[in-house]
Amino acid sequence: MSADVLAPANPARTAERVRPALIVLAWLSFIAEVIIIGTGGAVRLTGSGLGCSEWPLCTPESLVPTPELGIHGFIEFGNRTMTGVVGLLALAVLVLTLLHIRARRELIRTGWFALGGVVLAGATIAVSGSFVAGVAVALAAVIAAAVVTVRTAPARRDLLILSWLVVIGVVAQGLVGGITVLTGLNPFIVGFHYASSVALVVLTAAYLVRAYDAPGPRERAVPKWFAILTHVTSVALVATIGAGVLTTSNGPHSGDPNVIRTGFDATVLAHVHSWPGYVLLALTLALTAAALRLRLRPLRWLLALLAVIAVQVIVGIIQARNGLPELLVGVHMVLAGVSAAVFTVVVLRLKRPVSAD
Numbered sequence: 001m002s003a004d005v006l007a008p009a010n011p012a013r014t015a016e017r018v019r020p021a022l023i024v025l026a027w028l029s030f031i032a033e034v035i036i037i038g039t040g041g042a043v044r045l046t047g048s049g050l051g052c053s054e055w056p057l058c059t060p061e062s063l064v065p066t067p068e069l070g071i072h073g074f075i076e077f078g079n080r081t082m083t084g085v086v087g088l089l090a091l092a093v094l095v096l097t098l099l100h101i102r103a104r105r106e107l108i109r110t111g112w113f114a115l116g117g118v119v120l121a122g123a124t125i126a127v128s129g130s131f132v133a134g135v136a137v138a139l140a141a142v143i144a145a146a147v148v149t150v151r152t153a154p155a156r157r158d159l160l161i162l163s164w165l166v167v168i169g170v171v172a173q174g175l176v177g178g179i180t181v182l183t184g185l186n187p188f189i190v191g192f193h194y195a196s197s198v199a200l201v202v203l204t205a206a207y208l209v210r211a212y213d214a215p216g217p218r219e220r221a222v223p224k225w226f227a228i229l230t231h232v233t234s235v236a237l238v239a240t241i242g243a244g245v246l247t248t249s250n251g252p253h254s255g256d257p258n259v260i261r262t263g264f265d266a267t268v269l270a271h272v273h274s275w276p277g278y279v280l281l282a283l284t285l286a287l288t289a290a291a292l293r294l295r296l297r298p299l300r301w302l303l304a305l306l307a308v309i310a311v312q313v314i315v316g317i318i319q320a321r322n323g324l325p326e327l328l329v330g331v332h333m334v335l336a337g338v339s340a341a342v343f344t345v346v347v348l349r350l351k352r353p354v355s356a357d
Contacts, residue, residue: 051076117141
């Protein structure tokens with residue numbers, strides 16, 4: 001996502017570009033979202049899903065893991081700590097975005113909503129005794145703040161919406177993570193937790209693309225048939241990741257040896273997972289060949305996507321033939337998030353900023 005390949009259509013708009021400090025934070029936020037897929041995978045693949053038996057505390061008496069919990073407690077708590085890092089980075093990107101678009105009034109409103117959300121969440125926990133209910137109230141306050149500030153933002157609503165969606169997603173992820181522990185690693189909730197992490201990777205990638213682009217109206221930069229085929233490919237990508245999540249939910253790596261799977265046949269699901277994967281590879285090959293022949297704007301990112309998908313296919317075949325070794329499964333999980341991020345760039349490269357002329 002370098003600036004040389006995303007040059008603005010009109011040089012006069014360069015002054016409106018996002019500041020370097022915000023770009024750096026946006027990159028850190030994106031990287032953190034990818035890393036947390038890896039740490040979450042480590043929790044599952046090492047059987048540490050219930051390393052901390054409680055939420056938000058690790059044990060009924062301690063916020064942090066105790067020596068009695070062993071390595072599983074530290075792995076699970078490490079992933080929870082990473083959630084805090086992701087949240088702080090998302091909040092920093094939001095604040096700098098508001099400052100960048102000179103929305104100081106909206107920033108003040110955000111602060112008041114944050115204060116009100118904390119107070120209401122604390123009161124809810126005190127009355128109900130449920131941390132889940134408290135976090136749900138805080139999430140509602142975050143959503144309300146997003147709606148109010150986006151409606152009155154003076155500029156760059158695209159960046160503001162994306163930054164708010166990441167903040168909302170991180171808070172929601174914390175809530176889902178807590179429910180995951182409290183339900184004893186329900187496989188469907190665990191799968192949703194992973195899919196949500198991939199969605200956050202997509203959102204942070206989209207923010208980076210739009211941050212590098214010049215603001216203002218955009219126009220289609222590829223033939224209509226190419227844009228349609230790209231969106232069809234996105235369906236294949238979603239189907240591949242979704243089938244992969246379902247397959248993992250029924251495999252040997254459930255996060256804890258005592259967790260009951262969903263009851264589906266993992267061997268059959270592995271084949272089902274491969275079908276949309278091969279369709280995805282074929283469609284990506286077709287898009288790359290067309291982009292190469294016509295010299296279309298998304299070409300560079302299609303080549304990157306093709307490379308990631310090819311590696312994914314190879315890793316998938318090797319892990320299936322070798323009894324799903326933990327390391328390869330973890331690599332497969334992270335690469336799925338990376339492929340979704342790269343495909344996001346491809347989709348956003350279908351359009352370009354409209355020249356002021």
